Amino acid sequence: MSNCLHLAIPAGDLNTAITFYCDVLGCKTGNREEGRWIDIDFWGNELTIHQSEERLPTVRHNVDMGAVAVPHFGIHLPESEFQALKQRIEKAGVPYLDEPYRRFVGTEYEQETFFIEDPNGNVLEMKTMVTPEVMFKVN
Incomplete structure (x- = not known):
């Protein structure tokens, strides 16, 4: 590890x-x-x-898909795992903070992403990329 x-x-x-x-x-x-x-x-x-008793404060920052919550953390998943995770979240009744959204459509950076909160208000961004190998490609 x-x-x-x-x-x-x-x-x-x-x-x-x-x-x-x-x-x-x-x-x-x-x-x-x-x-x-x-x-x-x-x-x-x-x-x-x-x-804990405390919660982390969040603010919103503007990006192409709207104003996203910061701070946040998350994970990049393969498409099948991402879709299975969405199903588990929806089945559990966890509301989306920001609904699933497809970004950068038609480019090598195309991805689907959504935001949820854990029970203490920590914001998580979950995503899948069409071509994950370009994630850190230098332009």
Whole structure:
């Protein structure tokens, strides 16, 4: 598990957050300190969710698809996993913060993306790219 991203966020109630990340998103748990924090395997990255009272503030920044919430984090998934994730989210009744949207249509950067919030208001952007190999292509 080298070169993985580690991100620690306030999660509100840990049990509620674990249900969201594991039962809805399909992630697995790892190391933990009971009642304080737990590691989530976020598609090969270490997301540490902390028991908390606070929520992170968000603002909106204008991009081509509208004003998106910042800060946010997320994952790039293959198309089939992305569509399966959308189905799990919709089945669980998790509302979209920003509805699925196709960006950069007809270009090598074409992607579908959507935004949701976890139970503590942390914003997640989930996306799939038509040609993921160009993600960091230098123009």
